[in-house]
Amino acid sequence: MLxxxxxxxxxxxIGELSMRKLGASLQVEGMALYRYVRSRxxxxxxxxxxxxxxxxxxxxxxxxxxxxxQAFLRRVAGGIRRMALEHPQIFPLIATRHRAAPWIRPPLxxxxxxxxxxxxxxxxxxxxxxxxYTYRAFGSxxxxxxxxxxxxEGVDPVTAAVDPGSASADGASxxxxxxxxxxxxADRLAVEDLSEEFEHSLGNLLERLxxxxxxxx
Amino acid sequence: MLxxxxxxxxxxxIGELSMRKLGASLQVEGMALYRYVRSRxxxxxxxxxxxxxxxxxxxxxxxxxxxxxQAFLRRVAGGIRRMALEHPQIFPLIATRHRAAPWIRPPLxxxxxxxxxxxxxxxxxxxxxxxxYTYRAFGSxxxxxxxxxxxxEGVDPVTAAVDPGSASADGASxxxxxxxxxxxxADRLAVEDLSEEFEHSLGNLLERLxxxxxxxx
DNA sequence: ACCTGAACACCGTTCAAGT
DNA sequence: ACCTGAACACCGTTCAAGT
Numbered sequence: 078m079l080x081x082x083x084x085x086x087x088x089x090x091i092g093e094l095s096m097r098k099l100g101a102s103l104q105v106e107g108m109a110l111y112r113y114v115r116s117r118x119x120x121x122x123x124x125x126x127x128x129x130x131x132x133x134x135x136x137x138x139x140x141x142x143x144x145x146x147q148a149f150l151r152r153v154a155g156g157i158r159r160m161a162l163e164h165p166q167i168f169p170l171i172a173t174r175h176r177a178a179p180w181i182r183p184p185l186x187x188x189x190x191x192x193x194x195x196x197x198x199x200x201x202x203x204x205x206x207x208x209x210y211t212y213r214a215f216g217s218x219x220x221x222x223x224x225x226x227x228x229x230e231g232v233d234p235v236t237a238a239v240d241p242g243s244a245s246a247d248g249a250s251x252x253x254x255x256x257x258x259x260x261x262x263a264d265r266l267a268v269e270d271l272s273e274e275f276e277h278s279l280g281n282l283l284e285r286l287x288x289x290x291x292x293x294x
Numbered sequence: 295m296l297x298x299x300x301x302x303x304x305x306x307x308i309g310e311l312s313m314r315k316l317g318a319s320l321q322v323e324g325m326a327l328y329r330y331v332r333s334r335x336x337x338x339x340x341x342x343x344x345x346x347x348x349x350x351x352x353x354x355x356x357x358x359x360x361x362x363x364q365a366f367l368r369r370v371a372g373g374i375r376r377m378a379l380e381h382p383q384i385f386p387l388i389a390t391r392h393r394a395a396p397w398i399r400p401p402l403x404x405x406x407x408x409x410x411x412x413x414x415x416x417x418x419x420x421x422x423x424x425x426x427y428t429y430r431a432f433g434s435x436x437x438x439x440x441x442x443x444x445x446x447e448g449v450d451p452v453t454a455a456v457d458p459g460s461a462s463a464d465g466a467s468x469x470x471x472x473x474x475x476x477x478x479x480a481d482r483l484a485v486e487d488l489s490e491e492f493e494h495s496l497g498n499l500l501e502r503l504x505x506x507x508x509x510x511x
Numbered sequence: 512a513c514c515t516g517a518a519c520a521c522c523g524t525t526c527a528a529g530t
Numbered sequence: 531a532c533c534t535g536a537a538c539a540c541c542g543t544t545c546a547a548g549t
Binding site for chain 1: 423
């Protein structure tokens with residue numbers, strides 16, 4: 078049923094998710110869902126938790142004996158990015174929904190994840206300060222880069238379904254005539270390879286984290 | 295009326311914003327609002343635009359003759375952060391709402407802002423490539439750091455109003471006993487000064503941007 | 512020019528009643 | 531144990547009608 082909710086949102090977007098419609102997709106009246114979940118709000122939280130748990134179980138993000146910390150961070154970053162792109166409608170929830178404590182930093186927002194992440198760093202020789210510093214910087218990095226990426230491609234299916242003709246999302250129709258610098262740079266702005274940008278920025282982050290690690294050793 | 299909507303959301307949260315209630319706060323039936331706005335959705339977009347326009351008019355974020363590019367970026371970063379903290383309920387919209395073109399990167403997401411930002415960098419000797427690179431990196435940085443900050447303090451007023459007793463947002467009540475590393479690092483995790491972290495990370499970003507600027511000169 | 516009232520098709524949620 | 535039907539208090543949105 079959680080899976081059904083995730084599928085539903087992936088397909089139609091969060092705006093379309095109602096208890097009644099989700100029920101219908103399960104051949105049941107919407108009211109029946111209250112057997113499994115206390116409210117729609119709790120359902121959204123449960124979806125977020127589920128995705129995080131799924132990712133945690135992904136062997137690709139597991140710390141391997143031969144991994145140094147940088148390899149591990151690349152592994153996790155790749156896994157989170159894959160998840161974000163697979164569920165572009167849900168990732169914003171991971172970034173923005175209320176957290177149980179202020180020190181929980183999206184997108185690694187389950188206790189299990191934070192535990193595993195910090196333990197991995199400590200096992201690779203990080204000081205406690207350096208591990209915490211890295212946890213924070215890594216989270217902000219991922220949110221900053223991935224939220225953007227999913228909301229870029231995330232043509233809100235609600236609008237798209239209602240009015241399939243208005244897909245001017247490429248911005249070709251934007252009137253830049255009042256903005257000379259924008260006009261001048263339009264070609265350069267249009268060229269973006271977000272995969273490449275992500276890898277490049279991740280490389281930068283790892284360098285910066287290495288400096289911090291040494292400083293906080 | 296836009297102002298009223300922004301006030302309303304600042305006070306009660308976006309979940310509480312309905313056309314009828316916003317109307318009531320203006321001594322009018324909700325249906326009257328459709329004179330000024332085509333839909334609730336458009337209203338949210340208009341609120342986002344308004345905040346960005348307000349910020350654009352803030353003399354604190356204006357490029358000054360004596361500013362080098364780093365001073366300018368600090369100015370803008372400070373202004374955006376102030377805005378985010380003043381409107382923690384609205385900032386997530388700035389980060390996540392549908393954009394007119396994929397190269398528009400939150401939070402500097404109005405054409406006016408992008409124009410001004412890029413022109414300022416060019417005026418300080420940036421190459422076109424370096425200016426675009428900086429625009430992108432700066433946006434991701436701000437979203438990554440500020441979204442976090444506003445959703446940390448953003449005790450969702452919807453929930454809070456209904457159930458003022460459940461304010462366990464400090465996480466003191468979280469059961470960490472199954473997570474030894476978390477338990478060990480709990481004290482360190484709890485200590486966070488997000489202002490300081492923001493300034494520190496901004497400093498890092500400026501260094502990295504200086505390298506990129508030189509490389510892309 | 513601006514607002515209201517009634518209406519329509521939806522919501523989330525509760526709860527007694529069914530099987 | 532699990533689901534349904536009816537009900538309640540809401541939504542966004544349209545539109546004819548009022549002033």
